[in-house]
Amino acid sequence: MVVVLRPKQVFTVPVEAECITPDVFAGKSVEEMETLGVWQGNRRCQLGELFKVEGESSAKSEEVSIRMFGDVHRVRRIGTQMSAGEVVVHGDVGFHLGEEMAGGKILVDGNVASWVGSMMKGGEIEVKGDAGDYVGAAYRGGDTRGMSGGTIVIHGDAGNELGYSMHKGIIKVHGDAGQFVGVHMKNGTIVVYGNSAGRNGAEMTGGKIVVCGSVPSILPSFTIDTIKPRVKINGEKLDGPFYLFTGDTAEEGKGRLYISKPSNPHLQFYEKLI
Amino acid sequence: MIVVDVRRTRTADIADYFLKVEPNKDYEVLEALRALVRDEEIDVDQVAGIPVKTLEDLADIMMSCKFGVIFFGLGLTMSAGKLRNVDTAISLVRDLNRYTKFMIMPMRGHFNVTGANVVYSWQTGYPYAVDFSRGYPRYNPGETSVVDILARGESDAGLVVASDPVAHFPKAAAENLVKKPLIVVDPEPTATSLLADVVFPSAFVGLEAEGTAYRMDHVPLPLKKVVEPPNGCLSDVDVLQRILDRVRKIRREKVEAA
Numbered sequence: 001m002v003v004v005l006r007p008k009q010v011f012t013v014p015v016e017a018e019c020i021t022p023d024v025f026a027g028k029s030v031e032e033m034e035t036l037g038v039w040q041g042n043r044r045c046q047l048g049e050l051f052k053v054e055g056e057s058s059a060k061s062e063e064v065s066i067r068m069f070g071d072v073h074r075v076r077r078i079g080t081q082m083s084a085g086e087v088v089v090h091g092d093v094g095f096h097l098g099e100e101m102a103g104g105k106i107l108v109d110g111n112v113a114s115w116v117g118s119m120m121k122g123g124e125i126e127v128k129g130d131a132g133d134y135v136g137a138a139y140r141g142g143d144t145r146g147m148s149g150g151t152i153v154i155h156g157d158a159g160n161e162l163g164y165s166m167h168k169g170i171i172k173v174h175g176d177a178g179q180f181v182g183v184h185m186k187n188g189t190i191v192v193y194g195n196s197a198g199r200n201g202a203e204m205t206g207g208k209i210v211v212c213g214s215v216p217s218i219l220p221s222f223t224i225d226t227i228k229p230r231v232k233i234n235g236e237k238l239d240g241p242f243y244l245f246t247g248d249t250a251e252e253g254k255g256r257l258y259i260s261k262p263s264n265p266h267l268q269f270y271e272k273l274i
Numbered sequence: 275m276i277v278v279d280v281r282r283t284r285t286a287d288i289a290d291y292f293l294k295v296e297p298n299k300d301y302e303v304l305e306a307l308r309a310l311v312r313d314e315e316i317d318v319d320q321v322a323g324i325p326v327k328t329l330e331d332l333a334d335i336m337m338s339c340k341f342g343v344i345f346f347g348l349g350l351t352m353s354a355g356k357l358r359n360v361d362t363a364i365s366l367v368r369d370l371n372r373y374t375k376f377m378i379m380p381m382r383g384h385f386n387v388t389g390a391n392v393v394y395s396w397q398t399g400y401p402y403a404v405d406f407s408r409g410y411p412r413y414n415p416g417e418t419s420v421v422d423i424l425a426r427g428e429s430d431a432g433l434v435v436a437s438d439p440v441a442h443f444p445k446a447a448a449e450n451l452v453k454k455p456l457i458v459v460d461p462e463p464t465a466t467s468l469l470a471d472v473v474f475p476s477a478f479v480g481l482e483a484e485g486t487a488y489r490m491d492h493v494p495l496p497l498k499k500v501v502e503p504p505n506g507c508l509s510d511v512d513v514l515q516r517i518l519d520r521v522r523k524i525r526r527e528k529v530e531a532a
Contacts (some may be wrong), residue, residue, distance in 0.1 A: 014428050016408075041430070042407040074428065095417055114416060133416065140357070140415050161358075180358060199301060202358065203365070220306040220321045221314070250308035250365070273317055 002065045003033065003055040011074040013041035014094065015050060018077040022064035022085025022104060025057045033057065061085045062104070068093075073113065079106050082123070095132075098125050101150070114159065115139075120169065122149040133159035133178065136171050147171070147188065160197075163190045166207065170234060182209045185255060191233055195263075203248050204255035210238060214263045222247035222257060224270040231258045243267055276332065278303070279349065293332070295322045298354035304362045307333055311369045337373040347381040357415070382490045389488035424450045431455045435510055436476070438464040459510050476510040483509035 003025055019036040034048025047053065058064050062084035072078075073092040080096070083103040092110040096118055103123040114132035117125045118139065131154045136147035146165035153172045160178035163171050166188040176194035185204040195213035202219060210231055222245040230239050242258040259267065277289040278300075286292040295303055299322030306321040310333040316326050336342055344367060350359045363378060370376040382388050391401040398404045400413035403420065416422055420439075423429055424447035432451050440448045441464065451466075458470040461478045479485035480497035482504075487495050503509075508516075 012428070013430060039408060140413075179354070183358065199355070199358075202301070202305070203362065217302075220302055220316050220318055220326075221309040223315075223317055248305070249314040250305050250312065250362070250369075252312065270317060 001056045001058045001063060002067060003053065003057055005051045005053060005066065005068045007070045007072060007075075008050060008052055010071060011040070011050075013074070015040050015075045016077050017047065017050075017075055018080035018099075019047060020066060020068075020075075020078045020087070021080060021082035022061040022066060022087070023082055025064050025066060026061035026085070027059045028057050030054070030056075073111075076113075079104075082106075092129070098123070101125070111156070117147060117150070117152045119145065120147045120150045120152070124150060125152045127152075127154045127156070130154070130156035130175065131158045131173075133161055134164055135159070135162045135173075136166055136169065137161055137164035144184070146184075157194070158192075162192075163188065166190070172233075176213065177211075181211070182207065182255070185209070189233055191238070200259075201245075201248060201253075201255050201257045203251050203253070204257075205248070205251050205253040206255050208256045208258070210242070210258040212238065212260050212263065215259055215267075218245055218257070218259065218267065218270075219248065221250040223249060224273050225256075226274055227261060227271070228258065243270060276335070291332070291335075293324055293328065295324060299323070300350055300353055300359050301355040301362060303329070304359065304366055307336075308362065308366050308369055311337060311366065311373075336370055336376070339374055341375045341377075342370065343376070344378045345381050346378070348383075351380075379491065386487040388490055388492060389486065389494075392488050392492055392494075421447050424448075427453075429454060431457075433457045433459075434466050434470070435459045435514070436461070438466050440464070440466040440469055459513050474510075474513045475504075475507055476513055477503035477507050479509065482507070483511075485509070485511070 016039040025033055030053050033053050036047040038045060038047050064085040066087045068089045074094050076094040077096045077099055079087045079098040079101055081100045085104045087106045089108045093108055093112050095113045095115050097112050097116045098106045098120060100119045101123045102121045105124045108127045111129035112127050112131045115134045116131050117136040120136055135158050136152050138144050138146040144165050145167060147169045148167040149169045151170045155174045157175035158173045158177045161180045161183050162177050163182045163185055165184045167186045168188045171190045173192045177192040177196045179197040179199045180202050181196050181200040182190050182204050183202045185207045187207045189208045191210045193212045196211045196215050198216040199219060201209050225244045225246050228240060228242045228244050230237055231242055241261040243261055245257040247253050247255060275289045276291045277286040278293045278295055279286060280295055280297045303322050306316055306329050309316060310330055319326060344363060367376045367378045394404055395401050398411035400411060403413055403415045403418045405412040405418035421443055427450045431454055439451060452469040456470045457472045458467040459474045459476050460467050461476050467473045477483040481500055484499045485497050487497055489495055
């Protein structure tokens with residue numbers, strides 16, 4: 001069943017609404033959903049004060065579909081710890097979307113701010129527009145365990161530190177990515193179909209990063225291994241050829257960095273070292 | 275003494291070695307040093323304009339000294355890579371401690387920035403950018419840091435104590451700060467106080483009021499009062515304490531009325 005949320009006002013201070021998940025909404029009437037607690041700046045208030053709640057929820061969270069309309073770009077923590085069901089956001093959305101989510105699906109028809117899928121454990125996030133920094137990352141100053149499962153697909157561009165401290169799962173970026181793709185990465189897979197601003201795999205100890213576009217340079221702590229004709233991601237074949245670098249040697253890492261050969265003629269000097 | 279900088283400075287002139295790095299390439303240099311300290315070979319001939327042979331010599335000097343210190347400043351924290359530059363510099367120090375004693379210390383600028391960090395840390399566990407909006411401290415720079423909050427235009431009031439953000443913050447952040455009600459507590463007129471709605475001129479600590487300032491290495495220095503402040507001029511502690519008392523009174527009255 002579908003629950004529709006529309007903001008009643010233009011939010012000027014941040015709203016934190018970790019209650020907007022199929023798990024919390026399941027088995028609740030519209031009146032019960034309206035009394036759920038949210039934060040607007042430093043003020044605790046009820047969901048119904050900020051949002052117009054319409055539609056009907058289901059008893060089971062996997063049958064709940066939440067649709068959000070209107071300007072929610074200052075609304076944070078939507079889909080926190082959700083385990084099933086679906087959240088669809090029509091427009092731009094704020095920080096920490098799908099934080100620690102374990103299952104279900106989030107679809108954004110717009111852009112997302114930073115920390116989308118932070119510390120995600122499972123499920124799927126799809127973003128039609130661009131993403132901010134720290135996609136699937138860990139907090140700064142908190143837990144150093146980033147994404148540990150699930151899939152994130154960004155159709156636009158992504159910011160810096162994509163997949164910071166990632167342990168498992170897949171992130172795909174169809175546009176370009178910023179600096180420090182997979183910084184401190186332990187395991188998992190990141191694919192950037194566009195270009196990257198460099199410093200890919202900084203301090204990684206394991207996992208796989210694929211960049212199909214160009215990179216400005218390779219970190220000096222990475223070593224060229226070989227040239228691979230193609231690379232496989234979850235069954236999907238990407239045609240290269242790709243330079244395969246391993247590192248980060250500064251961390252005694254065994255991460256693998258696949259960088260497109262045709263898109264990066266300036267890396268040709270590495271070939272004499274193979 | 276080894277100086278690493280993008281340009282030759284007066285400190286570089288009196289140093290034993292000077293390494294000129296290309297701007298925004300500090301991260302690459304530090305990563306290369308870390309790999310060398312771990313006895314790894316580097317594929318390229320030079321990093322950020324510095325020959326790898328020179329970096330090898332530098333790594334040898336660092337590993338063979340008895341007690342080394344890395345001092346870093348804004349050039350490292352504010353160039354491309356920002357926190358990651360510091361992150362990898364700390365890791366380099368960790369790696370060097372396998373061979374010798376090594377330390378790392380930020381070079382602090384203004385009067386008592388170290389004091390602000392020290393007090394935040396022992397009060398909340400975080401050094402800066404602490405968010406109390408939900409009643410307990412939270413820390414996530416980028417989200418809770420003041421310059422980002424202002425740049426996104428999310429605040430609806432500002433209190434500035436002994437600082438001049440209008441002169442130092444990015445234009446968008448400074449504009450959003452002065453658009454909303456702004457209160458400034460400062461002993462001196464600043465760009466921020468000129469644009470504030472309310473200004474409390476406060477006494478100079480260490481001159482007109484006693485107080486504590488922290489040295490760059492976290493040593494607290496008690497400061498004495500030498501002369502009387504101008505009539506009616508309070509110390510910043512008194513100004514803030516009176517505001518706090520008043521806020522608590524208003525809140526109590528509101529609760530009682532409800």
